[in-house]
Amino acid sequence: MARTIGSDGEKTEIAIRKAAASLMARHGYEAMSMRRLADEVGVQAAALYRYFPTKEELLFTLMREHMEALVAAWEAQRPAGGDPTARLAAFVENHIAFHIARRHSTHVSNMELRSLSPERLTVILKLRTAYEKELRAILREGAESGAFAVDDAGLTAMALIQMLTGVIVWFRPGERLSAAEVTQNYLSMTMRLVGATMREGGSACTRTR
Amino acid sequence: MARTIGSDGEKTEIAIRKAAASLMARHGYEAMSMRRLADEVGVQAAALYRYFPTKEELLFTLMREHMEALVAAWEAQRPAGGDPTARLAAFVENHIAFHIARRHSTHVSNMELRSLSPERLTVILKLRTAYEKELRAILREGAESGAFAVDDAGLTAMALIQMLTGVIVWFRPGERLSAAEVTQNYLSMTMRLVGATMREGGSACTRTR
Structure with a gap:
């Protein structure tokens, strides 16, 4: 089955975007680290980079x-x-x-x-x-x-x-x-x-x- | 002579505030380092902390x-x-x-x-x-x-x-x-x-x- 709306991958991506918007709104883009974001979402930093390389x-x-x-x-x-x-x-x-x-x-x-x-x-x-x-x-x-x-x-x-x-x-x-x-x-x-x-x-x- | 408006100390303080506002506006407060600010103003970091302890x-x-x-x-x-x-x-x-x-x-x-x-x-x-x-x-x-x-x-x-x-x-x-x-x-x-x-x-x- 192809990845559809609601798949785990899509849910993770949505969670990443939501947490990133919240962290950036609170601390600013430059001050947000990808490691902090990974912690917030509950994934490994390596997983984060699969969705967003930079x-x-x-x-x-x-x-x-x-x-x-x-x-x-x-x-x-x-x-x-x-x-x-x-x-x-x-x-x-x-x-x-x-x-x-x-x-x-x-x-x-x-x-x-x-x-x-x-x-x-x-x-x-x-x-x-x-x-x-x-x-x-x-x-x-x-x-x-x-x-x-x-x-x-x-x-x-x-x-x-x-x-x-x-x-x-x-x-x-x-x-x-x-x-x-x-x-x-x-x-x-x-x-x-x-x-x-x-x-x-x-x-x-x-x-x- | 007491420190008056236009004294070197006051000029430095004004230069610090101006450079800090510019750096913070461009990069955000959390991303601005006091070292970078000192470089921008052309003073030692130690001098900066005399004006602004934190x-x-x-x-x-x-x-x-x-x-x-x-x-x-x-x-x-x-x-x-x-x-x-x-x-x-x-x-x-x-x-x-x-x-x-x-x-x-x-x-x-x-x-x-x-x-x-x-x-x-x-x-x-x-x-x-x-x-x-x-x-x-x-x-x-x-x-x-x-x-x-x-x-x-x-x-x-x-x-x-x-x-x-x-x-x-x-x-x-x-x-x-x-x-x-x-x-x-x-x-x-x-x-x-x-x-x-x-x-x-x-x-x-x-x-x-």
Whole structure:
């Protein structure tokens, strides 16, 4: 039988990636040793190197899979047609849900670009750019149709992504607000920021110039 | 003559802090060795330990001075009275200008809270809370006076701080936009996000419920 999802090999690889993301998020990539990681997973260091020949290969895999999963999640959630407001709302909801569920790999992805070789950095930055381009396209379309009041789609996309990803810094499940409440609140802020009219409740903004 | 600002000792200490922030921002706190830092500054390791007995002392000093300087900069810029909109604008301008000028120590401050001892972490978090409280107070005052449409001052403060600090991730002087243009754009986004009416140009927002 060929190796399938759920095989021991795949389970080990998933365990390695999970432990590596946690160790790197807590101590930083450079400070994490492969020996420490092997201990954490409960395998021999030699076994670890069968999955990931180098530590940088492991970092690159984490970052690539993080971005590929983010793009895939968005493609699954993206409304087929719909107005820019509905598409922006879907983008915000997916972005927050994805990052809340992957705090460690988000921290690693945001902090360790510095640790990639130039070739691998280029691959990750291309994935990021493709994802950000989706948001920029929504913002531009909304600005052109008059649904949004956006002065600079590129700048607004960066501002929104940083604001939305920032949720993971302080949000913890079970505290004052639920994930659904936080998402609703960030949706309202996003819609106000882009000058959109919310369909239910919220604020309406109109351009004055 | 007593040691004054500009003395050799003070110059060395400033050089150590600057080099440490740069090394930590590039490689992470745990990966930075005091020997490497001494080489970078051009002093003996023994000299380094006279200024900073431990590496964590150095990290703590960087983070404490970062936050103290941020609070001091805001106190110098804060309008004495004024409406919430003018105070929020001053907050945004000061926050962006401060962080653009201190990219390395901002990265260290954001990434290395994990590396502080519990006692020192408490000191830094108190400074952060005091700073964030200034923004929350402006937002609350604006919400109460009807100048802003803010649902949750705490959440909005976190969202704004992360959006504004995020500028340092992508902003580089001499590229497409000047610091003044970026600041103006972020000011417009901030004012829309909080549902404020801009006095000159920009967008006007009114609540619909």
